[in-house]
Amino acid sequence: MGKRVAVVGVGMTKQRSSRPDVTGQELINEAVRAALEDAGISRRDIDAVVIGNMDHFEGINYVDTWSVDGSGALMKPIMKLTTGGTTGTTVAMAAYYHVASGLFDRVLAIGWEKNSESDTTGAIITAFDPFWDRPIFAGAVAGLALEATQYMHLTGATEEDAAYVAARERRHALNNPYAHLHINLTIEDIMNSPYLSWPVKMGDMCPRTDGACAVIFASEDVVDEFPSQPAWILAVADRHLWAYTSDPYVNQALENGWWFPALEWAAGEVYDKVGIRDPLKEIDVAELYLPYSFAGLRYMESLGFCERGGGPALVRSGATDMGGECPVNPSGGVMSSNAIGATGLLRVAECALQIQGRAGDRQVPEVKIALATGFGGCFWSDVLLMGREMPEKPRG
Amino acid sequence: MEPVAVVGVGMTAMRRERREDGYADLVYEAVRLALEDAGMTIDQVDNVVTVSNDFFDGRTISSMAVQDACGSYDKNVSTVEGDGTFGAFYGLMRILSGSFGTTLVCAHHKGSESVMPLITNAMFEPVYERFLGAEAVTSSALQARAYMDKFGVTEEECALVSVKNHGNAFRNPLAQLPLELTVEEVMSSPYVAEPLKVLDCCPISDGASAVILASAEVAEKITSKPVWVKGVAHCCDAYHLGDRDLSDARALRDAARRAYSMAGISDPRREIDLVELYDAFSYMELMWLEGLGFCGPGEGGKLTASGATAPEGEIPVNPSGGCLSGHPVLVAGLNRIIECVLQISGEAGERQVDGVRTAVAHGINGPCGQSHCVWVLGGEK
Amino acid sequence: MAEERKELIKLESGEAEQPFRWSAGVYGSKFLTELRDNKRFVGVRCPRCGKVYVPPRNVCGPCFVELTELVPVSDEGEIITFTVVSFGFVDPSTGKQKPVPYGYAVIKLDGVDTYILHYLDETDPQKIRVGARVKAVFEEERTGSMLDVRHFTLLDR
Numbered sequence: 001m002g003k004r005v006a007v008v009g010v011g012m013t014k015q016r017s018s019r020p021d022v023t024g025q026e027l028i029n030e031a032v033r034a035a036l037e038d039a040g041i042s043r044r045d046i047d048a049v050v051i052g053n054m055d056h057f058e059g060i061n062y063v064d065t066w067s068v069d070g071s072g073a074l075m076k077p078i079m080k081l082t083t084g085g086t087t088g089t090t091v092a093m094a095a096y097y098h099v100a101s102g103l104f105d106r107v108l109a110i111g112w113e114k115n116s117e118s119d120t121t122g123a124i125i126t127a128f129d130p131f132w133d134r135p136i137f138a139g140a141v142a143g144l145a146l147e148a149t150q151y152m153h154l155t156g157a158t159e160e161d162a163a164y165v166a167a168r169e170r171r172h173a174l175n176n177p178y179a180h181l182h183i184n185l186t187i188e189d190i191m192n193s194p195y196l197s198w199p200v201k202m203g204d205m206c207p208r209t210d211g212a213c214a215v216i217f218a219s220e221d222v223v224d225e226f227p228s229q230p231a232w233i234l235a236v237a238d239r240h241l242w243a244y245t246s247d248p249y250v251n252q253a254l255e256n257g258w259w260f261p262a263l264e265w266a267a268g269e270v271y272d273k274v275g276i277r278d279p280l281k282e283i284d285v286a287e288l289y290l291p292y293s294f295a296g297l298r299y300m301e302s303l304g305f306c307e308r309g310g311g312p313a314l315v316r317s318g319a320t321d322m323g324g325e326c327p328v329n330p331s332g333g334v335m336s337s338n339a340i341g342a343t344g345l346l347r348v349a350e351c352a353l354q355i356q357g358r359a360g361d362r363q364v365p366e367v368k369i370a371l372a373t374g375f376g377g378c379f380w381s382d383v384l385l386m387g388r389e390m391p392e393k394p395r396g
Numbered sequence: 397m398e399p400v401a402v403v404g405v406g407m408t409a410m411r412r413e414r415r416e417d418g419y420a421d422l423v424y425e426a427v428r429l430a431l432e433d434a435g436m437t438i439d440q441v442d443n444v445v446t447v448s449n450d451f452f453d454g455r456t457i458s459s460m461a462v463q464d465a466c467g468s469y470d471k472n473v474s475t476v477e478g479d480g481t482f483g484a485f486y487g488l489m490r491i492l493s494g495s496f497g498t499t500l501v502c503a504h505h506k507g508s509e510s511v512m513p514l515i516t517n518a519m520f521e522p523v524y525e526r527f528l529g530a531e532a533v534t535s536s537a538l539q540a541r542a543y544m545d546k547f548g549v550t551e552e553e554c555a556l557v558s559v560k561n562h563g564n565a566f567r568n569p570l571a572q573l574p575l576e577l578t579v580e581e582v583m584s585s586p587y588v589a590e591p592l593k594v595l596d597c598c599p600i601s602d603g604a605s606a607v608i609l610a611s612a613e614v615a616e617k618i619t620s621k622p623v624w625v626k627g628v629a630h631c632c633d634a635y636h637l638g639d640r641d642l643s644d645a646r647a648l649r650d651a652a653r654r655a656y657s658m659a660g661i662s663d664p665r666r667e668i669d670l671v672e673l674y675d676a677f678s679y680m681e682l683m684w685l686e687g688l689g690f691c692g693p694g695e696g697g698k699l700t701a702s703g704a705t706a707p708e709g710e711i712p713v714n715p716s717g718g719c720l721s722g723h724p725v726l727v728a729g730l731n732r733i734i735e736c737v738l739q740i741s742g743e744a745g746e747r748q749v750d751g752v753r754t755a756v757a758h759g760i761n762g763p764c765g766q767s768h769c770v771w772v773l774g775g776e777k
Numbered sequence: 778m779a780e781e782r783k784e785l786i787k788l789e790s791g792e793a794e795q796p797f798r799w800s801a802g803v804y805g806s807k808f809l810t811e812l813r814d815n816k817r818f819v820g821v822r823c824p825r826c827g828k829v830y831v832p833p834r835n836v837c838g839p840c841f842v843e844l845t846e847l848v849p850v851s852d853e854g855e856i857i858t859f860t861v862v863s864f865g866f867v868d869p870s871t872g873k874q875k876p877v878p879y880g881y882a883v884i885k886l887d888g889v890d891t892y893i894l895h896y897l898d899e900t901d902p903q904k905i906r907v908g909a910r911v912k913a914v915f916e917e918e919r920t921g922s923m924l925d926v927r928h929f930t931l932l933d934r
Contacts, residue, residue, distance in 0.1 A: 001398075002494035020785040023523070054457070055450040055477075059790060061518035064478060065762025068635045075650060077630045078767065079486065080477045082450065084457035090474055094486060100493035103397065122869040127456035130799045131809070132832040134870055135923045136894045138862045138881060145860035146883055153858070153907040196864040197881075198902040240473045243420070243463045243834065246892040249857050249883045265470060377457055394494055418802040424836050424843065438841045454797035464838035509798050518795075523788050 002100040002394040006223050006230030007352035007386070009039025009216035015180040015337035018116035019210040024058055025070030027212045028112050031342075032072055035108065035214035040227045043072040046216075047104040052081045052091035053113050053341030056123040071110055083240060084127055085289065085376020087111060088213065088344025092372075092384060093236045095217040100394060105219045111345035112212035115338075120208045127377070133245045138197065140291065141205060143245060145197035147379075148294040150249060152199065154309075157297055159199050161312035163190040165296030166204050166335055168321060173332025175322075175361040180209045180337040190293070204293040204335075211339030213346045220390065231352035234369070234387045235395055237269035240380040248379035260302040263373070263381040267303050270385045273395050276369075279304045279326075280319065283385075284367040285354045286328045287347040289375035290335060296320075296328065303371070322364070330354070330362040344374035344382065351386045397658055399777045400491050401615035401622030403498075404434025404608035405734040410572040410722030413508035414602040419453065420465035422604035423504045427467055430500065430606035434618060441608065442496040444468040446475045447483035447503035447726050451515045466502050479674075480605070480730025481759030481769035485628050487609050497614040501607050505724035507600035519763050521636065532676070532763065533597060535637060537589035539764040540679040542642040544591060547694025549682060551591050555582035556700045557678040558595050558720055564707060565717025567746035572722035573599050582678075596678040603724035605731050612777065623737045624777050626754070627658030630769035637764065648687030648758075648768040655756075656689070659772035664689040664756070665711060668772070670739050670749055672732035673758040675718040680765065681705075684758060685713065688770070707749055715739070715747045729759025729769065736773045804833035807847060809921040816915045816925075820889055822846045828890040832923075851887035852913040853932070858883045861902045884911060884929055896928035909933065 011034025013019075019027055028051075036042060049071050051064055060066050064073070064080035071078065083090045088111035095109035121139035128137050137143065151157060167187045173179035190203030223230045239262040242248055248262075267279075276282050288303075290296045297311030305326065306314040314320065320328035329335075331350045334343055351370035353359040367388070374382035406429025408414075408422055417425075423446075431438060446466050448458035455461065459475040466473070472490075476483035480503040487499035516532035543549060559579055565571035577595065585595040615622040631654075633647035634640045652664070661667045671688065675681040682696025690711055691699045699705060705713035714720075716735040719728050736755035738744040754774045761767040801809060804821055808831075811817045820831035821844040828837060829848055837844055859882035868875045880897030882905070898914070899905050911929035919925035 002492060020787060056456045059518060059522065061449070061451040061515060062478075062762045065632060065766045066519070066521070066635055068632060073632050074634055075631060075647060077651075078632045079482050079630070080761075081475060081486075082457070082477045083459060083475050093474065097486070097489045097493050097495075100495070101489035102492055103489065119867055119869075121866040123456050125869050126454070127460065129461065130454070130797070130870075131801050131805055132923060133894060136881070136896060138875070139866060141864060142860050142862050142881060145862075146858045146881075149860055149907065150858035150883075194863075195861070198861040198863070200860070238472055238474070239470065240459070240463055241469060241838070243460055243465075243838070244832070244891075246883050246894050250885075250891050269472075377460055378463070415800055416803055418800045418805065418835070421802050421835050451795070454795060454799070464834060464836045467841050469838040469841065506800070509800065511796055514795055522790070 003102050004220040004232065004391055004394045005096050005099040005217055006232045007215055008218040008223060008226035008228065008230055009035045010349040010352050011035030011038055011214040012178050012346060012349060013212045014178050015209045015211035015339055017180060017207065017209060019114065024114055025067060027114060027210065028067055028070035028110055031212035031214040032070065032108065032110065035216050039216045045106055046072065046076060046108045047106050048098055049073040049076055049078040049108045049110065050081060050091050050094045050098065051078060051110040052087040054082060054084060054087060054123065056118065056126060057113050057115055057340065058117050083377060083380065085340060086344055086374035086380050086382045087341045088346065089348065089372065089374025089382035089384065092215065092345055092348040093238065093382065096233050096236055099217045099219045105222045107217045109215045109217060109345060110212065111342040113339040113341040114210045115208040115340060116210050128245050137245050141200060142197040144292045145200040146249065148199050151294055151298050157312050160187065160191060161297055162204055162293035163187045164315050166190045166293040169329055169333045169335040172322060172330050172362065173336035176331045179332040180207055200292060206291050206334045206338035209337050209339040211337060211342050213342040213349050215345055215349050229356045231355040232387050232390050234385040234391055235270040235273035236384045237266040238382040239266045240377055242378035245378060259308060260298065260379065262379055263299060263302040266381045266383040270383050274385050283326050283369050283371045285330060285364040286326055286371040287331060287350040288328055288333065288373045289344055289347060290329065290333055291375060327364050330359065330364055347372040348384060355386055355388050398492055399612040400488055400625045401610055401612065402607055402737045403610045403615050403619045403622055404430040404436060405737050406430030406433055407570055407605040407731055407734055408603050409570045410601045410603040410724055412572060412599065412601065419461040419504045419506065423462040423502050424465040426604040426606040427500065427502055430608050434608045436608065436618060438467040440498060441467060441500045442498045443472040443490055445483050445487040445499060445501045446473065447480050447501065448475065449477050449726060451518055452505055452510060452725060454510060462504060467500065478761045479759035479769065480726055481733060481757065481771060482630060482761065484607060484730060484733055485630065485769060488625060488628065491609055491611050498608060498610045501609065502604065503727045503730045504604040505727045506602045507724065508602050512600055533592060534589045535763045536677050537592045538637060539642040540591050540677065543679060543683055546643040549694060549697045551583060552579055553697030553701060554596055554678040554682065555579045557675065557681040558582045560706060561675060561714050561718040561720040564715050564747065565721035568716045571717040572601050574717065574721060592677055598676045598719045598723035601722050601724040603727050605727050605734055607730060607734060621741045623740045624774050626774045627655040627772040629654035630767060632767040635766065642764055645683050645687035645765060648684060648765065651768045651770045652688050655770040655772050661772060668754050668756050669752045670736065670755040671711060671713045672716060672735040673713065674729060674732065674760045675714055675720050676723060678720065681713060688756060688758065712749045715749055732757040732759060733771055740773060740775045802835060808833050812925045813919040813921040818850045818852055818886060819847050820850045822848050829888060830891045831886055831889045831893060850889050854884050854886035854911060856882045856907055856909045856911060857885050857892055858907055859897065859905050861900050880905060895926060898928045898930045
């Protein structure tokens with residue numbers, strides 16, 4: 001039987017548009033040292049390291065072996081994982097399974113990116129098939145715009161509904177000293193920002209960011225060694241369906257009514273494992289990988305926070321604001337900081353801080369259950385549920 | 397460690413170019429072979445780990461190309477970027493966690509589609525080292541020279557590895573490069589980067605492979621001949637070549653020590669019957685044999701010259717022909733595991749070695765074997 | 778002590794590039810040669826669920842069976858969703874700035890169950906709608922690429 005696993009230490013760099021003062025290894029090291037200090041342990045205590053980013057954002061092959069000076073993996077086991085936007089949550093899940101396997105008691109997970117070092121759109125375009133997608137695909141912004149058009153067509157949602165989400169994320173980011181964007185954009189500001197790819201405007205999108213995040217995962221056998229309240233992993237699941245960029249629109253439109261099966265199936269799996277029936281009521285805070293504003297409408301529906309088409313009403317009700325029924329992205333989320341390989345892991349780190357009651361000005365009161373997601377690839381989805389109470393039994 | 401078994405394996409043929417096949421074609425072939433070998437359907441696979449590398453595939457999310465072909469539809473799936481031995485280790489952990497009964501691990505590589513030196517050049521630090529042209533072959537030449545000078549290992553001793561492994565490849569129909577060679581022929585092949593000659597170097601290859609791992613409970617239902625994972629560990633040395641003693645495979649020693657300890661092995665030479673190791677260059681087989689504890693430092697050449705590592709020797713090494721006879725990167729480590737599984741289950745065909753009960757598989761990541769993963773596999777639970 | 782001048786160096790990768798020669802596979806090659814030689818689209822049909830895939834692929838993900846049956850499909854279809862790209866970016870396939878704005882859509886060809894991405898000959902989002910009929914317009918010089926289709930034209934403006 002596997003081990004139960006908790007997050008016991010968190011470290012993050014300040015997320016910035018560019019960090020020319022550090023190399024990639026040094027950026028990683030900032031986060032790693034912060035996490036070790038937070039957990040009150042040293043490099044010696046780490047049994048294994050998992051690391052993730054997207055190779056072509058920095059042009060480094062074999063990032064695991066390259067990272068050693070920064071990651072602290074010298075003469076330790078280190079493994080690289082990469083799945084695109086979901087990389088950060090993929091790394092968190094890998095750290096979870098490392099510990100749950102019983103083979104490692106203290107595992108360091110690292111997600112990082114220096115998006116300033118390359119052309120982000122170019123590198124994202126090369127994520128897709130060279131024959132069928134790449135000649136025509138225009139990167140993340142346009143791919144998401146296609147989703148937004150479809151969503152508006154199917155639900156009647158408006159650009160202003162989406163702007164509500166974008167404004168919320170930027171407002172929340174003001175409470176997070178680590179966030180990249182600290183700009184209090186109003187709905188009006190967002191509506192007046194230029195179109196990047198209709199109907200998506202500048203104010204609807206995430207920035208490109210340099211940053212790193214490190215999280216220490218520990219086994220139930222050793223959690224007592226650590227100073228802070230353990231943030232337990234209750235369940236994890238993912239679905240990376242589809243191989244071509246136009247596939248997700250097919251599946252949404254034809255096979256599953258018209259929604260988002262990768263997210264619905266992964267979320268359904270973790271909800272079943274933990275026994276969540278009413279996510280809006282039972283989950284106290286959510287840190288979701290919302291790469292742009294419309295995601296904050298549609299993904300709430302797929303996560304079961306409201307019915308299909310109910311995203312705009314949910315968001316406008318204030319339920320996802322600070323002080324609402326389930327605050328979404330108190331950190332400011334992806335629309336305020338997006339160092340891609342770090343982004344998913346930051347969601348997990350933020351959930352841990354919320355559960356531990358250490359989230360400072362962005363703290364949500366009395367967090368017992370927190371939800372983290374990762375998004376990327378062909379609308380791939382990773383979902384993690386975390387909690388304050390140790391689960392009765394291990395359940396991945 | 398709770399017992400976990402390999403219950404199915406599949407390898408495509410390794411060829412210089414499989415022009416008719418994309419990544420998805422290769423992976424589908426390997427996965428089908430592994431399912432067939434296990435007598436399973438894809439529905440019985442609980443989760444999937446794919447192995448690929450964005451540089452080798454020229455794609456930022458290289459796993460995306462095989463999401464249909466790996467059979468992960470509506471399953472948990474993840475991607476390790478590194479050698480197949482590391483990907484399989486992650487697959488093993490996912491079973492040990494209790495979350496899954498079976499994991500399918502697949503890897504693919506098409507060396508034919510890219511320019512290998514440019515890609516391995518990208519392993520090196522861009523500010524200080526990359527522009528010098530360091531890549532897999534030239535950096536390995538530095539390591540070979542450091543190792544040979546320190547211990548007085550000769551080029552002829554390295555050539556013996558090449559002669560043996562290319563010869564072994566005649567008994568492996570999936571191998572790319574069976575060659576009947578003499579030491580003299582290896583010695584007279586042109587230098588690529590002194591002391592490495594053409595015939596000391598692995599070829600560029602296309603290929604894919606897949607393994608299916610299962611918990612004891614599932615394995616014993618599926619197959620009458622499970623091959624058990626007895627121990628597995630990995631370890632990473634320093635990054636900058638200047639920070640390492642290139643002649644010393646200390647990370648391999650550490651990984652081997654921990655894998656052997658899990659497997660209860662105290663005397664590897666006596667207790668292990670066969671080795672499949674990552675011989676990207678001939679000298680590597682000697683260095684890795686030492687790191688794996690089959691002989692003392694600097695004695696790999698003499699051990700090889702004695703014939704002990706031949707298929708009929710005391711400790712056969714790479715009876716499949718090794719990476720020297722077929723080197724789809726990433727796939728290569730998974731193939732080492734698969735060869736051990738075939739040998740233990742007595743299904744290695746013409747290359748079968750008698751009486752293999754315990755075998756060691758080995759894979760590497762990074763320049764000059766910076767990171768090593770060691771697997772001990774056995775026929776008994 | 779005089780304050781040290783702080784200069785942060787950036788190293789440009791310059792003309793560094795990684796050339797690739799990807800394989801289209803058997804059915805992908807058929808698709809591209811049909812496009813090039815006959816200005817025709819072909820797909821592959823799943824023997825289990827009957828779904829027709831364009832562009833062709835080797836495996837039906839949900840059924841996990843190999844796809845071998847080529848079927849001709851229409852060069853007309855409908856818009857599933859669209860956008861108008863107006864932000865400038867460098868196309869990594871050419872190394873050149875992509876000319877903007879351009880219309881860009883997910884298109885369902887008649888007789889096909891999956892969709893393709895392609896350009897539209899319209900850049901005003903108010904003149905494009907989900908469900909609009911479109912038809913492929915081919916280039917005169919064709920090389921065996923998705924860009925052998927210049928764009929899809931809106932049929933009912």
